Amino acid sequence: MxxxxxxxxxxxxxxxxxxxxxxxxxxxxxxxxxxxxxxxxxxxxxxxxxxxxxxxxxxxxxxxxxxxxxxxxxxxxxxxxxxxxxxxxxxxxxxxxxxxxxxxxxxxxxxxxxxxxxxxxxxxxxxxxxxxxxxxxxxxxxxxxxxxxxxxxxxxxLRDWEALAEEMRGLKALLDDGSEVRIVGEGTDITMSIESRTAVNSTASVADDSHNLPSGEVFTAPHGTEGEITFDVPMTIRGRRVRDVRLTFNDGAVVDYDAAGNVDVVGELLDTDDGARRLGELGIGMNRGIDRPTDSILFDEKMHGTVHLALGRAYDACLPDGETGNDSAVHVDLITDMGEDSRLEIDGDVIQRSGLFRWEEGFRA
Known part of the structure; x- marks a missing residue:
């Protein structure tokens, strides 16, 4: 063996x-x-x-x-x-x-x-x-x-999980202290509130409310989403391949959608229940051992230089005591590559540009 x-x-x-x-x-x-x-x-x-x-x-x-x-x-x-x-x-x-x-x-x-x-x-x-x-x-x-x-x-x-956990802890602090996230890229300009939310430092350990191995992401539960986003990382949903999924949000809910292939799968997902049209998660990938998409959400959502949003159920670990957050029978992640000229902002400060965080070599403000 x-x-x-x-x-x-x-x-x-x-x-x-x-x-x-x-x-x-x-x-x-x-x-x-x-x-x-x-x-x-x-x-x-x-x-x-x-x-x-x-x-x-x-x-x-x-x-x-x-x-x-x-x-x-x-x-x-x-x-x-x-x-x-x-x-x-x-x-x-x-x-x-x-x-x-x-x-x-x-x-x-x-x-x-x-x-x-x-x-x-x-x-x-x-x-x-x-x-x-x-x-x-x-x-x-x-x-x-x-x-x-x-x-x-x-x-x-097989990562040095303690070292990665320490790096991700810095991003968690930024999200915990922030009020609004904005993501800008090709086909994307979207904002969402993270006010009163707690980010999870997903270190592949239940000690940090992290439940996937591998992991290597920091995620939170956004609300009040507005704008448009294109998910350019292909993936399989319900057994069928979808790519270039485009969602438009108004007042926190999806009001329009499209995709380059199998768009009916996206429609079926959104029609599951009311919560399926709202976001349950914003996740930011930080695992450098994942360097390419593999059509497996377990890996792809943690890929360094990507951001993913999940339609459906929010995780309780991100919510204030007594608040239920978005509820749904589904939780389906969609991924966008933070490629050239993209940026991730927290309260107007650029935290990531073109896939590099501001503490990484090569980052430009």
Whole structure:
């Protein structure tokens, strides 16, 4: 076994999930993540944790959803109980076909997601962490050889997380002290309020309310969004490829949209519920180990020199006590490359220009 698989498992168990003896753990294992699951199980055994394993197959989900009508029971008790009684949920991604769900009708997906809101909340109330094992399917989706993709994944995952956390802490402070963010670039001029919000220093550790490995972003929950933005990093949404998504916001909500491909997917997403037309997240990528888009949101949203906005649900960690923020059955990220002549401003001060932060060499004011 590649020793980096063991390092990945150790990082996931110790740095990311902070697992201790006696913790009740659910591991959700995709078909291609077997080797990582074996390594994680060994780490959990050494620490005296309690393990339940579930199987996460898009092909199984496809078969179930295509055979079902759109009348789903709300939050089946047997599944909800699993997560209500878990301390930690570890999701190990790595399927055999990244487009397995492409032909599941949108209204079925929406009905299923809506019926499972309570299960999703129970799962998110745990110290959950999502990661992936570098499979051939993911390499193909990224347009890379399997060997090159393996190196890419471990460059992103096996970072000096303490050093990166310290750098990101400075950006978090700027966002916490700020009132308004403006993003300007080709096809983009958008403002949003971050007043009274708390940014999350997403260090790939639940200790910082960070739940992805790899991570390397700072995010907050904006509101009052106005203007237009173009998301020029292609990505797959609901099994279909979209690119150059353009959204227009007025009074905090999307009032117009377009895309260069599969625009109907964007419409289906926006029609999920009222909250799907509003933003739940503004995230700023800072992981230098992620140097190219791979059509995987787990990696692409953390790519250095990018900004992403999520339609839908806001994370409670960003909100004042007692405030619920934007609520939705979805949380879907869209990414824009902060390329040449773009800029990110906080209260009128340029924090990032052309993909470089003001503390980085080469930044120009």
């Amino acid at each position: 590649d020793e980096r698989i063991t390092e990945h498992a150790e990082t996931l168990v110790d740095w990311s999930a902070r697992i201790e003896a006696g913790d009740d753990i659910v591991i959700d294992v995709a078909p291609g993540a077997h080797d990582l699951a074996v390594a994680v199980a060994a780490e959990l055994g050494e620490r005296g944790a309690n393990l339940v394993t579930t199987y996460a197959s898009d092909e199984i989900d496809r078969a179930y959803l295509r055979a079902h009508d759109d009348e789903f029971d709300a939050d089946p008790a047997h599944e909800r109980a699993l997560y209500e009684n878990a301390d930690v949920v570890l999701s190990l991604g790595g399927g055999r076909n990244t487009s397995a769900m492409a032909d599941v009708p949108g209204h079925i997906r929406t009905a299923y997601a809506t019926a499972r809101e309570g299960i999703r909340e129970a799962r998110m109330d745990t110290d959950w962490v999502s990661t992936v094992h570098p499979t051939r399917a993911l390499a193909q989706q990224a347009g890379m050889s399997h060997e090159a993709y393996i190196d890419f994944v471990y460059d992103a995952v």
